[in-house]
Amino acid sequence: MSQMTAIHSTQNSQQKAGNTASEPKKFSTFAGVFTPSILTIFGVIMFMRAGFVVGHAGIMQALLILFVSKMITTTTGLSISAIATNTDVKGGGAYFLISRTLGPEFGGTIGLALFLAQTLSVPFYILGFTESLIMTFPALKPFYLYISLFIAVVLFIITNRGADWAIKVQYVIMGALGLSIVAFLAGGALKFDHALFDANMARFNESKFSFWQLFAIYFPAATGIMAGVNMSGDLKNPARSIPLGTLGAIGVAVAVYVAQILLLGGSVSREALIEKPYQSLMSLAPFHTGFLIVLGVFCATLSSAIGSMMGAPRILQSLGQDRLLKPANFFAEVSKSGEPKRALWLTLVISLIVIYFAGKGNEGGALNLVASMVTMLFLWTYGITNLAAFIESFSRNPSFRPRFKLFHWIPALIGAVSSFAAAFLVDAPAALAAVALVVGLFLYVRKFILVASFGDARRGFFYSRTRDNLLTLAQLPVHSKNWRPTIIVFSGNPQNRLTLTRYADWLGSGRGIVTIAGVLSGNLHEKIRERRAYMENLEEFIRKNHIRAFPDVLVTPDFDLGLNQFLQVTSIGPIKPNLVMFGWSSDPNRAPAFVQSLRTAKLLNMSIVLVRDGGLPDLQQKKRKIDVWWSGKRNGSLMVILAYLISLDSQWSGTSIRILRAVENEYMRKNAEEELKNLIESSRMNIAIQVILSGDPLEKLIRSHSSNANVIFLGFEVPEESDAVSFQNRISSLSDGLPTVLLVRSTGEADLTS
Template sequence: MSQEDQPRMKFGTFGGVFTPCTLTILGVIMFLRFGQVVGQAGVLYAILIVVASKTITTLTTLSLSAIASNTRVKGGGAYYLISRSLGVEFGGAIGVVFYLAQAISVAMYVIGFTEAFVGTFSAWENHFVIIATLINVATFVCVYIGAGWTIKVQYFILAILGAALASFYLGAFSSFELSLMRENLMPHYDAGNSLFTMFALFFPAVTGIMAGANMSGDLKNPSRSIPQGTLGAVIVTAVIYLSLALILGGTRPYADLIGNNLIMKEISIWPVLITAGVFAATLSSALGSMMGAPRILQAFARDEIFKRLSFFGAGSGSSREPRRATVLTFVIAQICILLGDLNAIAPIITMFFMITYGLLNLATFYEAITKNPSYRPTFRYCHWSVSLAGTVGCLAVMFLINWIWASASIVVISGLYWFIHYREVESRWGDLHSGMVFERARQGLLKLEQEAYHPKNWRPIILTLSGTAWNRPHLAVYGHWLTAGHGILSIAHVVTGDIEEHAERREKFENTLRAFIAKEELLAFPAVVVSEYLSDGVEALVQCHGIGGLRPNTVLLGWPNDPLKSESFGSTVRLVSRLGRSIIALRFLRYREDEGEPTGPVIDPWDVPIGTIDVWWRGRRNGSLMLLLAHLLHQNPEWRGNRIRVLRAVSNDEAVEEVTRHIEELSASARIAAEPVVVVSSDPARAIQQTSAAAAVVILGFEPPEESAEAAFFARMESFVGNLPRVLFIESAGGMELES
């Protein structure tokens, strides 16, 4: 049995999710800073701040609930959910920053605990680092022993927190005055403060909604516990914060609320419980971060996005505790404690949390709008609009808190994303990328189907009849050159025989074509059909391949080297022409030639020969497509050095000037740079062979042969080109205009 499948201690909704979330949300800000928020913003705007903050975290919780109930959630919390939706790049970036944010948060909470401790017991003021180190060690030991022990400690802390709040409420009821409430309803901002600064001060208090999700690998039923526990914590803490705003506003003047950070202790009936509550809040947050951070690193390391971190993916004991990752988290926290003041980096930690929440909302949004059939969350109370609102809300809050740190954190995330993308790390799990691409393609195809066609928008959609392509690679290569960056190329093969007998061969040949496409790095799609006869297979491909506006408009096939094949070739081009497709027939001598005889090794189809691209013009019927294909060929970087020439043979010298001017006007109106060449000759075949002897490729027009005239047609076209090594024979079905 693998380590991943071994039984381990599992926690329920209350202990594994509700408790850590509640303890993290009801933290030190509630005890030491919320009075200032109420005093400066006033009761009404303090309520607005709480409602706005809780709205954003509630939207995120709804997204979290939807995505958590749609998949089997393993360890890693937000990292696992984001990486399995948005892909390895976003997941890897979030894994790094979310872990570091959680690890450094341990130090922040430990320092917060120590500040409260030395503030209460001033005799220990000179031993700040020692106390903080001891608390960090105690936190580490609790978590290192195991999550089960830590959860039990958190139950005790939750009880202290409840007692502290009860003490405050009891004390407040006896001193509540409506006159103070009326006085504190509206803002009383100090110099430099505003509603936004108070919002920025309070918002970090409600960002603990991931504390339960970080325990995802240790939950009995994550898809149920994460929604129930997190939403429960959000609702309970919202009620507490709203009640605190009302009670604080009615028990003390705003000056006291602003100036006294321990105002809750003064109001409480048993002040010692508030002190214990402050200690409990900071300690519970430190425990939550120390417990969650190693689980993020463990899940991240197991995915081997960065090989050097795989050491931390191991688990210890039957419950697979992330003890190696816990040690590293302790070390990072201790370094930060020794550095002392964390105020400089605290804002970017908050930003990393917000980016994580924003990306979680974004992942749920994309899951919903791609309409992927695999997106079937059992949590039904989340719509794509809710997730989109959560994404926008998180981004807005980041810039409201501090636009400089928001920008810096986005740059960091972007840098990690592109670094992982550059390293071409491949995920071993499915993500949203293919679903997003599919949905964009589906919408694009439907829109394209509704658009009225115009010759200006003609693009080469080429179906190449290349067989397996391995023995005729030049067809695929020329198809690639003619479509790269402009159109779509499909490489097709017809398997002849009975379909029931050759069904497995069809899949084999398709895989062969895929291998060829990958090896040659072509931008192409494979297409294989099984048919009893070759002609029937070609007919099926030409008629049925493609979809909507992306059906092939051009068929590329090889010119036969054997005259005995002229009849089948002639019938094929005649069929393709009747089906309304343009034809490109490539005549390619596969061997190096010496005095007209094939000698030497096979020519590399990717070798671009020296010479011109010669278009022999005989009129617009085929000429428009011929010149456009010459232009598309010339657009490839490998062919940029090959000039385009438009040539025409005339019978007398008097026509040279007029034809030259016509070609120049044609080139200008088509916006294609081409050199006009007019040849005076009474023998067109001789003119073509002599003038284009040094050409890189020659482009000629043709008309499909009549039935029973295939052999004569083949002989006539061969007489035109002789031993020219590379010729494209073109038959245009129309649909494009050079002037468009």
């Protein structure tokens, strides 16, 4: 495993009351970004496995493996640079960038995942240091556990002194690591043999390792670029330092790794590279300086352990400062110097526990599994970081104006896909386990997250997709096959019209769009507060009753005039309302205005559904039934389609639909049965048919056959204004005492056989 740190920063100058006695020191590009990044990239893989990969893969394939690895980290570096130069970056590093782009749910998930990965990284790097120490000095083997625990405490003391002191220690480590790299590169150049280089150019024919297996071994050597990013809150100028330091570290690492592959291939035999990669690297050191290689291994593991112990607490502290999750709030407090003391103590406790149980038996099996999980979590962080940058750019968000100009959404997309693919190529079982962990964390965060105080890019992304889809939809021809209900519901006081709004939701059935509209009579300037309160009431009603709808409120001097105007102008581009729903009015004084509204809807070519409230059905009832009284294909088609949409709702699962038709003689009965059977067969629906031979009035037939139905559909025609009162009396008499009745008038656009 390579070291992978994510040094998470603290909030810079805005500290809580009582914590402002001294301002935390700010770091330059070199100290704050380049140094932690390059120390994390140059890891134990460079010393212990680089030769092994060159021996098996050959020089050409080893360079290809390096290219693919660096492509992932370079695209991630470009994405990080773009996001970091587009916003005022505070403490939080990758967590801050992702949460402000993909939202608090993803941000909180990645924050917890990074904290877990960083915290578990500390004991693993410490144990790695101890193992390399024992390989060099075998006499220390009996003290394996005690050495590991001692190193953990020492690193805690260093980190507890503050980031400034830890950075100074890393300067010393970087100097020693630099001497080690110079030693094996210089030795490789001095011992370079062209014949050996040619022999090692191609892949080892007898290798048992595939290209992707070798990639999995080598890839951790390319990771570590998040180390500098996560120092964001401790930087003098994050917008400048993060791009320069991160991309600079990647560039230096590429140069060193290319030189190492070429020089190893030209100075060490294939057999030695495969059998003794670490010893081969030591043998290259000139003038008996092999001890520098040993020093390099020690420095690589210690620098990663320090970086992880600095990073893990800062992640948790930044989560706490955002106040997203109550358990993390306790760790928001920082010291006067800006250090996350509480989170640091938690990191130490977890590290000591893991070291005790893992180091006690000196067994590596369980550790290897968790180490793979750590790698996976970092890869998912890279992927989601690229995804965040892709969403910002591809959605053409007007606020996405990064000062870093070497960015395009295509590399970000490539980086996201490559990161996710690499996770599975490195270790498929561990990748699946990491997916399960990330999903579990996401569900936890989504359930318990508090209100976020910051915005993100998701709305912009969906806005852009919606806009493009609306423009495309406007160019497509309208066909009855694609008919969907776009419903306006005039609810009045929604608290008194639950049946109306609930049936609108069921008719939408997740396949249409429902708008619950309210109309206020009066002057807009005088009613603006009342309108706002009405809108909030509608929004609360929709949330409380889990109705899938959008609220809207119109203020108009005249109620009926405003209602008619609302029907005319409401639309979302090509998505115009095609169905309007009213609650039934039994007030004779309202009959003329009510019928006038129906006539306006008809004039605007809108289908109409009137809801005669007979109460909501008992959805716990085992056998539920919807009755549709057929009165012709135009209204009948829409009634059956709407009944079918209701039956698709999960609350109506298992409901049976029955079409009933009354005829006066046997001849008409046979024709009606044949007609309805052909219609239902063409409709591809499982619907029962009942043709009733009777001369009784429709009102009597409905009461005798449908009084036990859960809901009844009846067709109607919009009357003339002069017939408003008689129409109202007739429908009231017909539906009185029945379950809820939906009266339907169709424009004919909805075709049952389409």
